[in-house]
Structures are given as C-alpha cells and as structure tokens.
Amino acid sequence: MIVRIMGEGQWKLADSHFVELNKLDDELLEEMEGGDEDGFRRTLGALLGAVRRLGTPLPDDALEPSELILPAPESSLEEVREMLSDGGLIPG
Template identity: 55%
Template structure:
C-alpha cells in the first residue's frame, strides 16, 4: 500500500504491517475523542514514525497514486479530526 505523509513523501508499506499501523491509528482516534493533546501528539508521532520505519520510501519523481494519506507531523488535533473517516485514518 502506498502511504503519503503530507508534506513529506510516500512510503510503500507491506500489507503485513497494516495491523500494527491500525493499532496506532486506534490510539490516535482515542486521543482525539478525549481531546487529550499529549496523547494525540504521542499517537500521531508514533503512527508516522512507524510508517517511516516499516515503509520503503517511494522515489520523489515516481508518479504512484497514494492509497492512504496521513497528516503531517505538525497537524493539530482539529485538522486530524477532520481527516478521520468511519474507520480512522487507516481502514481495517
């Protein structure tokens, strides 16, 4: 799956890694639901860091559509809340 981190680039993430990303996505949703800024910041950083860790960077000049778009690291809680779908940022 091609995942874009806004303002940063794209990563090719293996399907086997999506379960761990979904767990982090659930933590992010929970933090947004409670309005806990500290937990939100930790969850967002954790999710993006895990995408960077498990994903293989896609060449910047490659024209590959993103299947999933994640917010930038400096996004605020309201911005991310507006990006959430019924299944969070990462569909199950």
C-alpha cells in the same frame, strides 16, 4: 500498500504492517475523542514513525496513487479530525 505523509512523500509498505498501523490509528482516535492533546501528539508521531521505519521511501519524482494519506507531523488535532473517516485515518 503506498502511504503518503502529507508534506513529506510516499512510502511502500507490505500489507503485513497494516495491523501495527491500525493499532496506532485506534489509539489516535481514542485520544482525539477524549481531547488528549499530549497523547494525540505522541501517537501521531508513533504512527508516522512506524510508516517511515517499516516502509521503503519512494523517489520524490514518483507519482504512485496513495492508498492511504496521513497528516503531516505538525497537523493540529482539529486538522486531523477533519481527515477522519468513521474508523479513523486507516480504514478497517
């Protein structure tokens, strides 16, 4: 799976990491629905950190189609809300 973090680049992750990312995505969705700004910041950072930690960065000149696009770390709660599907940032 190729994941893009807006403003940073792309990472290649094994599909086996999807479970961990989806758990963080569920937490993020709950915090957004509850208006928990601090929790949102913490969990967004954890989600992006997991992508960086578990994935292999692609070269800056690589233009692979991203299967998942995540917001930049400085994105506001409202900006991320606009990116959401019914199931959060990560489908499934």
